[in-house]
Amino acid sequence: MTAEYKVNGSVAVITLNNPPVNGLGHATRSAIVQGIKQANEDGAVKAIVITGAGKAFSGGADIREFNTPKALAEPTLHTVINVVENSEKPVIAAIHSVCMGGGLELALGCHYRIAAPGAQIALPEVKLGILPGAGGTQRLPRVVGLELALNMIVSGNPVPSEKLAGTKLFSEIVKGDLAQDALEFAAKVADQRPLPKVRDLKVDYPNHEAFLQFSRNTVKAMAGPFPAPLKCIDAVEASVTKKFDDGLKYERELFIDLVQTPESKALRHAFFGERAASKIPDVPEDTPAREIKSVAVIGAGTMGGGISMNFLNAGIPVTILEMKQEALDKGMATIRKNYENSMKKGKLTQEKLDQRMGLLKGTLSYEDIGQADIVIEAVFEDMAVKEQVFKKLDEVMKPGAILASNTSTLDVNKIASFTKRPQDVIGTHFFSPANVMKLLEIVRGDKTAKDVLATVMKLSKKIKKTGVVSGVCDGFIGNRMIEQYSRQAGFLLEEGCLPEQVDKAVEKFGFAMGPFRMGDLAGNDVGWYIRKRRYVEKPNITYSKTADLLCEMGRFGQKTSAGWYDYKPGDRKPYPSQLVNDMIVKHSADLGVERRKISDQEIVERLVYALVNEGAHILEEGIAMRASDIDMVYLTGYGFPLFRGGPMFYADTVGLPNVLMAIEKYAKGRHGDAWKPAPLLAKLAAEGKGFNDK
Numbered sequence: 001m002t003a004e005y006k007v008n009g010s011v012a013v014i015t016l017n018n019p020p021v022n023g024l025g026h027a028t029r030s031a032i033v034q035g036i037k038q039a040n041e042d043g044a045v046k047a048i049v050i051t052g053a054g055k056a057f058s059g060g061a062d063i064r065e066f067n068t069p070k071a072l073a074e075p076t077l078h079t080v081i082n083v084v085e086n087s088e089k090p091v092i093a094a095i096h097s098v099c100m101g102g103g104l105e106l107a108l109g110c111h112y113r114i115a116a117p118g119a120q121i122a123l124p125e126v127k128l129g130i131l132p133g134a135g136g137t138q139r140l141p142r143v144v145g146l147e148l149a150l151n152m153i154v155s156g157n158p159v160p161s162e163k164l165a166g167t168k169l170f171s172e173i174v175k176g177d178l179a180q181d182a183l184e185f186a187a188k189v190a191d192q193r194p195l196p197k198v199r200d201l202k203v204d205y206p207n208h209e210a211f212l213q214f215s216r217n218t219v220k221a222m223a224g225p226f227p228a229p230l231k232c233i234d235a236v237e238a239s240v241t242k243k244f245d246d247g248l249k250y251e252r253e254l255f256i257d258l259v260q261t262p263e264s265k266a267l268r269h270a271f272f273g274e275r276a277a278s279k280i281p282d283v284p285e286d287t288p289a290r291e292i293k294s295v296a297v298i299g300a301g302t303m304g305g306g307i308s309m310n311f312l313n314a315g316i317p318v319t320i321l322e323m324k325q326e327a328l329d330k331g332m333a334t335i336r337k338n339y340e341n342s343m344k345k346g347k348l349t350q351e352k353l354d355q356r357m358g359l360l361k362g363t364l365s366y367e368d369i370g371q372a373d374i375v376i377e378a379v380f381e382d383m384a385v386k387e388q389v390f391k392k393l394d395e396v397m398k399p400g401a402i403l404a405s406n407t408s409t410l411d412v413n414k415i416a417s418f419t420k421r422p423q424d425v426i427g428t429h430f431f432s433p434a435n436v437m438k439l440l441e442i443v444r445g446d447k448t449a450k451d452v453l454a455t456v457m458k459l460s461k462k463i464k465k466t467g468v469v470s471g472v473c474d475g476f477i478g479n480r481m482i483e484q485y486s487r488q489a490g491f492l493l494e495e496g497c498l499p500e501q502v503d504k505a506v507e508k509f510g511f512a513m514g515p516f517r518m519g520d521l522a523g524n525d526v527g528w529y530i531r532k533r534r535y536v537e538k539p540n541i542t543y544s545k546t547a548d549l550l551c552e553m554g555r556f557g558q559k560t561s562a563g564w565y566d567y568k569p570g571d572r573k574p575y576p577s578q579l580v581n582d583m584i585v586k587h588s589a590d591l592g593v594e595r596r597k598i599s600d601q602e603i604v605e606r607l608v609y610a611l612v613n614e615g616a617h618i619l620e621e622g623i624a625m626r627a628s629d630i631d632m633v634y635l636t637g638y639g640f641p642l643f644r645g646g647p648m649f650y651a652d653t654v655g656l657p658n659v660l661m662a663i664e665k666y667a668k669g670r671h672g673d674a675w676k677p678a679p680l681l682a683k684l685a686a687e688g689k690g691f692n693d694k
């Protein structure tokens with residue numbers, strides 16, 4: 001279905017019906033044009049209402065059609081809006097729930113608009129790296145004014161319909177039943193002529209130049225690598241400086257430029273990737289989820305505290321279990337402190353703080369958590385400790401409770417084997433700081449029940465996380481890949497780089513933080529502990545010893561005011577350390593490695609392609625269900641630059657044959673064993689395909 005046509009008395013009602021959000025795909029656009037034509041030819045019809053079925057008026061153009069022939073096939077959205085605007089009979093948009101993007105542009109082409117309260121009104125195109133391409137930048141300023149329109153278009157954020165009640169956008173914010181009110185409104189305006197057209201209004205804003213220049217300066221500072229926000233200002237400026245049709249033409253030119261940009265393609269990839277990640281092929285979407293009314297967290301340390309805050313923020317009561325009163329008190333105090341800091345920044349009210357802290361309880365006794373619907377352990381990353389905890393949980397937790405581990409690398413199947421209920425065991429790997437980082441790796445054990453998976457995926461959305469399912473392997477998706485990234489970073493130090501050069505190169509590529517600054521932030525001893533385990537478990541895998549030498553110097557990072565970099569008390573700014581750089585140079589000499597000048601390109605290729613190659617192995621092994629899942633892990637958990645779309649998407653952009661060529665080159669170099677091309681990468685490269693090809 002795309003749009004239904006029905007005449008109700010003297011009013012023709014066109015109901016958009018293209019689930020899930022009435023995206024204005026080609027078929028829907030054609031049905032609207034057909035409906036308007038039919039209504040104008042029907043003598044009994046005196047007015048036309050356009051409304052949306054289901055959960056939206058319209059979520060905009062159908063993004064799935066972008067960069068396909070359908071997107072530009074007539075009737076384009078431009079044509080549809082033209083037909084609507086030039087209808088001889090009044091067209092009224094009756095809006096509820098969601099009216100976004102092309103959906104709002106369609107409504108702006110109507111002669112009248114009425115809305116139910118609470119409808120989300122937005123032109124969010126900038127969030128997809130584009131701009132409203134069907135007249136939104138020209139019509140919205142004409143009905144809500146230059147400032148509000150510019151703010152809505154550059155931010156892409158929704159405004160509730162009732163907040164726009166006083167503008168020319170809406171004739172009415174209805175109180176009763178929208179459909180009934182629409183019919184009554186239609187009857188009221190049926191004979192009004194001339195029909196009011198938004199395009200005939202003027203944008204009056206004295207001294208718009210100064211306002212727009214100020215806006216450009218502000219936006220330039222925050223837009224980063226994304227061209228769209230500034231182009232939005234250019235387009236909106238045309239609504240003041242150009243005739244309507246010239247403005248429309250200019251907007252179209254800007255739109256067509258932006259939709260081709262790699263940044264926009266990356267943002268659209270991330271948009272769909274975020275949604276695809278919640279789909280688990282062998283777990284039907286209607287799998288009944290277990291009810292989660294209360295949560296227990298074991299461990300009140302940094303992770304346990306951060307994890308707890310996610311649930312408190314979502315209004316779910318939490319009981320934190322610790323072994324010692326002092327640790328428990330410290331953990332609870334830290335949570336309160338975090339909320340107080342948010343309140344100081346104006347991000348939280350005292351009332352909300354009290355409400356959240358009111359949902360938090362602490363205990364030293366396992367018996368107190370037995371009735372929780374899910375328990376998440378965030379204890380020391382050691383299998384013996386996990387064994388102790390899960391055996392105890394198996395004893396005390398009520399039947400049907402979900403037993404989750406926050407382990408970042410350990411075998412969830414082994415953890416499940418410590419219990420008599422492996423079907424209820426799952427990995428919920430949060431990323432530090434757990435109350436901030438969006439990523440949640442949901443680690444599926446061999447015996448994890450499907451409804452447990454469905455429950456935790458649903459819970460991840462409730463706590464506003466991006467849940468990505470991972471199979472069981474050492475490091476799951478993210479940490480397994482970062483392992484190869486870190487290996488290359490270490491080898492680069494031995495071969496000629498210093499920490500600052502590597503960090504600067506990847507930060508210029510777009511990473512939030514390079515590997516050495518990241519190590520100093522997370523704590524270099526964390527990796528040290530894992531490498532020690534690896535040296536025993538996998539003796540044939542070589543690592544640079546530089547990181548171990550650094551830890552042997554007690555330089556764990558910011559927490560010891562010294563790591564790869566030096567730090568001044570109370571200052572998180574990294575200062576290159578002569579001591580460390582001398583250690584690195586000496587280590588190269590001890591290894592007999594002649595240091596050489598290494599280009600930024602080599603640094604970026606070796607770090608990023610190490611991620612890509614390991615990601616390809618992870619895909620081959622079925623640890624990740626799809627390439628976009630790997631991209632979401634890196635975009636939401638590892639500071640990979642959003643405008644690059646994630647490691648697998650970036651590799652597709654570079655072209656897999658080029659990636660393969662670089663990998664084969666590095667395989668001939670030092671530690672070439674680290675560069676065995678993943679068969680999947682070689683296969684796709686040979687076929688001229690990409691990881692994310694549908």
Ligand code: T1G
Pocket residue numbers: 020021023056059060061062063064077098100101102103105124125128131132133134136272275276
């Ligand atoms: N096109 C196609 N599919 C869409 C879609 C769209 N515009 N919006 C959402 N979906 C799918 C989404 O992929 C998911 O699919 C399902 O709907 C539910 O989405 C010319 C060119 C509308 C507020 O940017 O912000 O118009 O995974 O989980 O939380 O100027 O979706 O279930 O198969 O997000 O209730 C501009 C983007 C397009 C709006 C609903 N419009 N969408 O949120 O559900 S560009 C947007 C959203 C444009 C014109 C230009 C949200 C939502 P699946 P969901 P939700």
